[in-house]
Structure formats: C-alpha cells, structure tokens
Amino acid sequence: MTIGNHIPEDDLVLFALQLLPEDRMRQATIHVETCETCRSEIAKLQGDLVAYSMTADIVAPPPEARERVLRQVAKEPKPVLPPDPEPVPVAVVDPPERTDRLRRSTDRPERVDRTSAEPVFATRQRRGFQVEAAEEDEREKPRRPSRVPWVLAWTGWAVAAGCSFVAGLQFHQRQQIQSTIAAQQAKLDDVTKQSAHAQDILATLTAANAMQVTLHSTADVKPGTQTATAMAAYLADKGALVFIATHLDPAPIGKTYELWLMPADGRNPMPAGMFKPDAQGRARVMMPQLPTGIDAKGFGVTMENEGGADVPTLPVLLAGT
Amino acid sequence: MNSRVEGPVIHGGTTQDGQLLDRVRRGDEQAMAVLYERYSKIVYSVALRVLRDSASAEDVLQDVFLGVWRRPESFISARGSLGGWLAVVARNRSIDMLRRKRPSLQVEEVYLASPFDLADEAERNILMQRARAVIMHLPLEQRKTLEMAYFDGLTHSEIAEITGDPLGTVKTRIRNALLSLRKELET
Numbered sequence: 376m377t378i379g380n381h382i383p384e385d386d387l388v389l390f391a392l393q394l395l396p397e398d399r400m401r402q403a404t405i406h407v408e409t410c411e412t413c414r415s416e417i418a419k420l421q422g423d424l425v426a427y428s429m430t431a432d433i434v435a436p437p438p439e440a441r442e443r444v445l446r447q448v449a450k451e452p453k454p455v456l457p458p459d460p461e462p463v464p465v466a467v468v469d470p471p472e473r474t475d476r477l478r479r480s481t482d483r484p485e486r487v488d489r490t491s492a493e494p495v496f497a498t499r500q501r502r503g504f505q506v507e508a509a510e511e512d513e514r515e516k517p518r519r520p521s522r523v524p525w526v527l528a529w530t531g532w533a534v535a536a537g538c539s540f541v542a543g544l545q546f547h548q549r550q551q552i553q554s555t556i557a558a559q560q561a562k563l564d565d566v567t568k569q570s571a572h573a574q575d576i577l578a579t580l581t582a583a584n585a586m587q588v589t590l591h592s593t594a595d596v597k598p599g600t601q602t603a604t605a606m607a608a609y610l611a612d613k614g615a616l617v618f619i620a621t622h623l624d625p626a627p628i629g630k631t632y633e634l635w636l637m638p639a640d641g642r643n644p645m646p647a648g649m650f651k652p653d654a655q656g657r658a659r660v661m662m663p664q665l666p667t668g669i670d671a672k673g674f675g676v677t678m679e680n681e682g683g684a685d686v687p688t689l690p691v692l693l694a695g696t
Numbered sequence: 697m698n699s700r701v702e703g704p705v706i707h708g709g710t711t712q713d714g715q716l717l718d719r720v721r722r723g724d725e726q727a728m729a730v731l732y733e734r735y736s737k738i739v740y741s742v743a744l745r746v747l748r749d750s751a752s753a754e755d756v757l758q759d760v761f762l763g764v765w766r767r768p769e770s771f772i773s774a775r776g777s778l779g780g781w782l783a784v785v786a787r788n789r790s791i792d793m794l795r796r797k798r799p800s801l802q803v804e805e806v807y808l809a810s811p812f813d814l815a816d817e818a819e820r821n822i823l824m825q826r827a828r829a830v831i832m833h834l835p836l837e838q839r840k841t842l843e844m845a846y847f848d849g850l851t852h853s854e855i856a857e858i859t860g861d862p863l864g865t866v867k868t869r870i871r872n873a874l875l876s877l878r879k880e881l882e883t
Binding site for chain 1: 737750757765766783824828830851
C-alpha cells in the first residue's frame with residue numbers, strides 16, 4: 376500500500392477522487408493524517424480536481440432551488456452566538472484586598488482605558504475564574520435569597536421564556552427580510568453593472584467619431600476555406616475598444632491571441648487584450664483597459680505565450696488600418 | 697490590456713468567504729444567501745454533470761449548502777478556496793448518490809491547494825475557459841479516463857473493465873491528465 380512510508384502517486388490520485396477500495400481508503404486515511412508529504416500532494420491534486428470541475432457546463436439552478444435551500448436554512452435556526460464583545464471604556468477599581476493580590480501577581484493597571492480595555496464580561500469572567508473564585512463564592516452566598524416562593528420563580532422563568540420566544544421570532548423574521556433584500560440587491564447590482572457595460576459597448580459601436588477598422592488575415596487564403604476576419608470599433612477619447620473576430624483557428628496549448636493597438640504617433644504597439652476563440656472560432660475583446668486620448672492608426676493580432684507579451688511577436692496574424 | 701471576458705481580469709472588493717462563514721456560524725441567514733448566490737452555480741453544475749438529473753442535482757445542492765449552514769466549521773481557511781471545496785464536496789456527494797452509498801466519512805475532509813479565487817466571477821470564467829481548453833487538447837484516452845473517474849465516479853477497476861486497459865495504465869492516465877492540467881494552468 377505504501378512505498379517508503381508513503382502512498383504511491385497513482386493511489387494518491389485515487390484517494391483524492393475517493394475511489395480507492397474501502398480497506399485501502401481506510402489505511403490511506405490513517406497514513407495521510409500523520410504524513411505531511413502525502414497530505415500536501417493530495418491538496419495539490421484536490422486543487423487540480425477543482426480546476427477540472429470547472430469544465431462542467433455551468434448551469435444556474437432553478438430559482439425554486441434557492442427558495443428551498445433558504446427556507447430550510449430558516450427552519451434550522453442556529454443558537455445565536457453572542458457577538459464579539461465591543462471594548463467598552465470602563466474604570467475598574469478592584470476591591471482593596473483583591474487589588475493587593477493582583478498587584479503582587481500581575482502588573483495589570485487598576486484602570487482600564489478604551490485602548491487597552493478587555494471586554495467587560497471578559498474581565499469579569501477572568502476575575503471570576505482566575506482570582507479567588509472561592510472568595511467570590513463566599514461573598515455571593517449571603518446575597519442569595521434563602522427562600523423564594525417557587526411560584527414566583529417559575530413565573531419569572533415563564534415570562535423570560537415568553538420574551539425570548541418573541542424576540543427570537545422577531546429576530547428570525549428580520550433575518551429573513553434582510554436575506555431577501557441582500558439577495559435582491561446583489562442581483563440588482565449585477566444587472567446594473569451588466570447594463571452599464573452593455574451601454575458602453577453600444578456607445579462605442581455607434582459613436583459617430585468611433586474609428587471602425589476591419590482586420591484581415593495576413594496568411595495566404597486557401598481555396599475553399601474561410602479566413603479569419605475581425606472588426607474593431609475604437610473611441611480614442613474614451614479609450615473604449617470593441618473587437619470581434621470570426622473564423623479563428625484554435626490557440627495551441629500554452630498560447631493565446633493578443634490584440635495590439637498601433638498608435639498613430641508611431642509609438643510602439645500597445646497590448647489591448649488577450650483572447651481565445653470558442654469552438655466556432657469566434658472571439659471578442661470588450662472594453663479593455665486602455666489609456667484615453669491615444670489615436671490609433673490600426674490594430675493587429677499576434678499569437679503569444681499564455682499571459683501575453685509586452686511587444687508583439689511576429690508574424691502579425693490579422694491586421695487592419 | 698484586461699478585457700472583460702477573455703483577459704485576465706481580477707475583480708476584488710467582495711466580502712471575503714471567511715467573513716461570510718463567520719457570520720453563518722453566528723446564524724446569519726443573510727450571509728448564507730450571499731454564499732448561495734456566489735457558489736450555487738458551481739455546486740449545481742458539478743452535481744448535474746455527475747447525476748445528469750436536475751432533481752437529484754437539486755438534492756445535492758441543498759445537501760451541500762445545508763452542510764455549510766450546519767457545520768461552517770467543516771471548512772476552515774487552511775483548506776483553501778471555499779468555492780473549490782464546495783465543488784469537490786458536491787462531486788463527492790453526487791458520486792455517493794450515484795453509487796447509492798452512504799455519505800463518505802471523509803467527504804468534508806478535503807484539503808486543497810488551489811491558486812484560483814472562485815469567489816471572483818471573472819477569475820472563475822477564466823479558469824473555466826482555460827481548463828476546458830487544456831482538457832480539449834489532452835489525448836483522447838486520458839480525457840475519457842479522467843472523465844469516467846471524476847464525473848462518472850467509476851473506480852479504476854471498472855474503467856479498466858470497460859476500456860480493456862490494464863489497471864496500471866488507467867491509474868497513470870488519470871494522474872497524467874491531472875498533472876497536464878496543473879502544468880498548463882500554472883504557466
């Protein structure tokens with residue numbers, strides 16, 4: 376099962392996939408718990424599996440599924456944990472007998488200002504548990520009522536329970552409303568962003584002063600084949616660019632197409648976005664971040680290593696002025 | 697240089713997953729709704745790909761998110777990206793359902809090292825495009841073997857039986873396919 380105390384590489388993959396037979400899975404689990412090397416390799420493999428998961432066609436779940444999940448979540452309220460206590464400015468003066476003890480054991484100041492304050496309850500808690508708990512108990516004892524009519528005690532509990540129930544109900548309803556508002560707000564933000572983006576694209580495509588350029592393939596045209604072509608619409612004053620290409624060949628592994636803007640003043644070509652065509656050979660670059668006010672004399676497309684280049688690598692595959 | 701769809705755009709500014717999980721731990725349903733909006737597509741898509749049935753995929757979706765609600769501490773930041781963790785958990789739960797197995801004990805014990813921030817939609821889209829491109833260019837037998845293991849949940853013995861390949865070859869193909877994916881995505 377293991378080689379030199381480690382799980383064989385091929386089995387590590389099956390472990391990550393949870394496809395090892397049960398007995399070997401159990402053995403491997405025990406080993407992995409104590410073996411940093413194998414655990415690290417499995418973590419990498421899980422990272423690979425995450426990337427592979429992304430190859431599934433992305434489908435949005437039906438809206439009812441969301442309601443179902445959130446309804447179920449609402450049905451399973453959690454015990455509400457106390458929020459992290461806010462530091463509160465509080466002057467704590469220890470009783471004389473206790474202060475003397477504390478002074479001997481710690482350097483804690485008598486007064487706690489806001490910057491160094493611990494939460495009130497934490498301070499009390501610490502004192503309660505760490506400093507003379509027995510003394511505390513002794514002091515508390517006389518304060519306890521010796522006899523309390525049980526009816527009164529139970530009434531108090533009942534009132535408290537009733538209040539808690541109402542407060543819980545209100546809290547729950549408020550959470551539900553907030554949840555709905557947050558989800559709607561998130562959707563609205565998305566739609567607003569998409570709408571603004573679409574408007575920018577439309578404005579670039581239809582602007583009277585937009586530079587419209589058709590890019591043609593520089594390769595020899597083979598008879599009976601469709602050559603790659605592209606269209607760029609560019610607004611120099613806004614630095615807005617829309618680029619659409621068709622009939623592109625797939626980019627080889629590790630390579631990417633890169634679009635270049637050729638400034639009119641003769642400066643070096645500027646990178647204007649990387650792209651890879653889809654299965655139909657179509658690709659687009661929408662509103663890349665370009666500086667404003669750069670007049671262009673044309674555009675070109677090259678093939679670059681993944682990640683892009685600072686200067687174009689010849690040959691230029693598509694060009695247009 | 698950056699383009700909205702194809703270029704390497706990295707958006708930030710969203711509430712961190714860790715903060716949301718902390719709020720979930722405190723019973724904040726609103727935080728749960730945000731996590732759902734962020735990751736339900738990934739979880740549902742992976743489940744649908746494995747199960748090929750929308751009703752079952754919805755069951756897994758609910759199961760996974762209720763798991764987060766009930767045990768947000770199952771995921772700790774040391775385990776890497778929450779989105780990635782959810783994707784892997786969704787796949788594992790789906791395979792369990794497919795094989796009519798009891799949920800794997802270690803289904804949530806997934807530690808992953810992934811450089812990708814799946815909370816960011818743009819980065820998610822880029823990863824999706826790049827991963828698909830790499831997989832499309834893998835040798836056919838590697839691609840099919842990995843698909844059978846990951847999305848169909850077939851063991852190496854079952855794959856070997858179906859394809860007629862030796863067991864060792866099947867294991868090596870799965871591993872090589874994943875390593876190719878890692879190598880290409882690292883460049």
